[in-house]
């Protein structure tokens with residue numbers, strides 16, 4: 001096995017050579033006086049990725065999960081009420097974390113395949129006249145189900161009753177791949193990690209923090225040490241961390257931001273939208289159903305797809321891996337065995353996406369799935385060709 005194949009799991013994503021080379025560096029002195037020249041411009045540039053001018057960017061050596069913990073422990077106190085909807089494995093795990101931190105979690109159970117229910121949020125917030133709810137938590141892109149939620153609508157629901165709660169958004173599998181507007185959507189903390197849209201190895205949590213969230217630290221009683229925002233900001237001002245930073249990963253992140261700006265964020269988003277639609281055309285050509293309930297909920301970074309009745313999606317993903325050396329995401333939680341996920345985010349081209357579609361088709365055919373070999377590939381090819389024709393015409 002040469003392991004040259006791209007991965008089609010929704011994170012960690014393929015690491016472009018440019019970023020692998022950027023991270024291939026000897027040990028650097030993290031207390032060197034010129035470190036601030038690396039860190040400060042990078043943190044500033046990251047603001048453009050979050051689309052914030054008024055917020056700050058804070059990084060930790062962690063994964064996205066650590067970012068969740070940083071968000072809640074810096075701003076909330078045990079017993080504080082938070083409002084959150086559960087509609088997939090990631091929203092579920094953030095809820096679990098809030099409960100372990102002894103927050104009072106008001107959960108809106110929502111069918112998997114749906115997104116954040118802004119209308120129900122509006123009702124709960126309007127009924128909360130005494131402002132018991134301190135924060136609303138939303139998973140922007142539910143990676144388990146391939147559903148994107150409308151964050152502007154959630155902000156609208158909060159504004160409708162002038163509710164002062166903070167808005168925390170998990171954008172782990174959407175930032176730097178799909179449009180995200182921290183300031184315009186009034187997001188108080190946005191949480192992501194290094195291994196999805198940023199195309200790096202796992203190991204960093206990256207957060208956008210609004211002034212209001214920053215101010216909440218004054219009274220927040222949750223215990224925090226490693227994830228203290230103020231400790232991190234004070235150390236960053238001198239080019240360091242309050243502990244040893246992952247210097248190679250920071251070099252990678254700096255290069256990644258340059259890479260995103262070279263392509264142009266809007267072009268990055270358009271590429272993801274294009275790749276995703278091709279994958280969805282393939283799914284539809286197979287006659288399979290997406291978990292996402294409606295078109296406006298379709299994620300441009302991951303598609304979760306039910307397999308036909310009587311087939312086990314784990315057998316399929318295992319076979320694709322064993323026979324062809326290609327990884328796809330398994331179904332999570334109640335979807336395990338019933339669905340698989342095609343990650344289409346990060347460093348990916350049309351041709352790479354076609355290789356994934358072609359390979360899973362071979363695996364399906366091997367297992368006697370009722371599909372026609374090449375049907376999905378052809379549907380995606382037609383779409384990608386048509387898109388390219390439009391692009392070439394525009395350029396002419």
Ligand SMILES: *Cc1c(COP(=O)(O)O)cnc(C)c1O
Pocket residue numbers: 011063064065066090139141142143170171172173193202
């Ligand atoms: C991947 C992911 C996470 C968590 O990530 P880790 O980096 O594994 O801690 C959280 N939320 C969403 C939506 C994700 O896709």
